[in-house]
Amino acid sequence: MxxxxxxxxxxxxxxxxxxxxxxxxxxxxxxxxxxxxxxxxxxxxxxxxxxxxxxxxxxxxxxxxxxxxxxxxxxxxxxxxxxxxxxxxxxxxAFRRRRIQKEVKKMKDHVIVCGAGRTGSQVIEELLMAGVSFVVIERDRETNERLEELLPDVNVIEGDATADHFLEEAGIGEARGLIACLSHDTDNLFVCLSARDQKADLEIVARAYEEETVPKLYRAGANHVVSPNASGAIRMASYMLRPVVVSFLDVATRSPDLTLRMEQERVSESSPLVGKTLADVKLPQYTGLIVIGIRKKNPPEAEEEFTYVFNPQAETCLGTGDIMIVLGKPEQIDKLRKFVNP
Missing domain, CATH: 1.10.287.70 (Helix Hairpins)
Incomplete structure (x- = not known):
């Protein structure tokens, strides 16, 4: 220009x-x-x-x-x-759209972000910090131009996310998840329906403005529903009840000098950690991470599908499909992933 x-x-x-x-x-x-x-x-x-x-x-x-x-x-x-x-x-x-189409066709296990407004912008920022590949679908041209100017390397598709062909253009067949954060609950509802119909095992996270929309989004296919009103209320109450804890988490996850992230890592069937205890693998000593919890899959006859082990002890045994929840720096998390699933 x-x-x-x-x-x-x-x-x-x-x-x-x-x-x-x-x-x-x-x-x-x-x-x-x-x-x-x-x-x-x-x-x-x-x-x-x-x-x-x-x-x-x-x-x-x-x-x-x-x-x-x-x-x-x-x-x-x-x-x-x-x-x-x-x-x-x-x-x-035209060239930019063709370039984006070629790049999207090469992507696998990416995330589709529907909407690049205030909430969508925060989602994009988090995905960038986590190093996750993603595609954005946004209908507003001015928002797209502003996003392309700030983040020229981000793949942005100008279109209506409620339309099936735009989800297909974003590579929903190869995507691992979708985040629906459009400005209206009805639009997020349509996105969930369309996405679930196109891919049954897709992880879908949706935003709901109205509380009565939450169960509808779950029925439409969302795995998780986030209500900004409820989340904001919990955060406000936390500032009042435990301000030091909230401030510590903000500093730990937002400070440019001290960036800690809470991440998860699944223990695959071929992982060398299968059948070993935390004491055997010595994750804190090897990676410097803190293991906060582990999600374990229960037997088929159990009432609950999963069990969460908080603050796991050294004798806790790791099995196939276990998901470890850890806290650490990005480079420590990368080291963990290479160690758990080489």
């Missing part, structure tokens, strides 16, 4: 210079007033065909011919600028 600004300023300065020269010329050659000189210069530049303000002398006619040629040249520059701007803008959008 910067080069277009330069071209526009250059064209504007050209017209200003011709008008200034023409006005001074008519005043000097014909002895007209400044107002008549400006008017005559403008109608000559634009070639509108109006009659002369006053009869012209031979020198005045020659001068008018020169101004006319200058006006035709200036109009040519102006129309060339407009044409190149429109054509290059359309081509740039």
């Amino acid at each position: 910067r080069r277009y600004k330069v071209r526009f300023i250059g064209t504007a300065l050209y017209f200003f210079s011709v008008i200034l020269v023409g006005t001074i010329g008519y005043v000097a050659i014909e002895g007209w007033s400044w107002g008549d000189g400006i008017y005559m210069t403008v109608i000559t530049l634009t070639a509108v065909g109006y009659d002369e303000v006053n009869p012209l002398s031979p020198n005045g006619r020659l001068f008018t011919t020169l101004i006319l040629f200058g006006g035709i040249t200036g109009l040519g520059l102006w129309f060339a600028f407009l044409t190149s701007f429109i054509v290059e803008l359309d081509l740039a959008k």
Whole structure:
């Protein structure tokens, strides 16, 4: 866009210079007033065909011919600028869309973010910090342009996320999850229905403004539903009841100097940790992480599908499918993932 600004300023300065020269010329050659000189210069530049303000002398006619040629040249520059701007803008959008389509086709286990408003922007920031690949679907053109300007490497699809073909364009068949954070609950409801219909095992997280929408989103296929009102109320109460704890978590997860993240890692069937205790694998000593909890799958006859072990002891045994919940720095988490599932 910067080069277009330069071209526009250059064209504007050209017209200003011709008008200034023409006005001074008519005043000097014909002895007209400044107002008549400006008017005559403008109608000559634009070639509108109006009659002369006053009869012209031979020198005045020659001068008018020169101004006319200058006006035709200036109009040519102006129309060339407009044409190149429109054509290059359309081509740039077409090339960007094609590039995004090619990149999305290569993606696997990515996340689809539906909506890039206030909530969506925070989601995008978290995904970027976590190093997770994702695609954004946003219908508002101004929001897309602002997002592309701030984050040019982010894949943004301009479209309605409630339409099936935009979800397909975002690679829902290869995606691992979808976050529906559109501005209306009805839109999030449609997104959940469409996404669940297209991929049965997709992890879906949806936002609900109204509390009565929460059970509907679950029925529509969402695995998790977040209510900003409920979350905000809990946080406000926590500030009142346990302000030091909340401040500590904010500093730990948001401070640029101390970035701790709470992450999860699944123990696969081929992991060397299967059948070993926490004392055997020595995760804290090897990675520097803190193991906060472990989610274990219960036997089929149990009432609950999973059991959560909080603050697991050293003798806790790890099994296939267990998910460890850890707290640590990003580089420590990367080290854990390579260690658990090499």
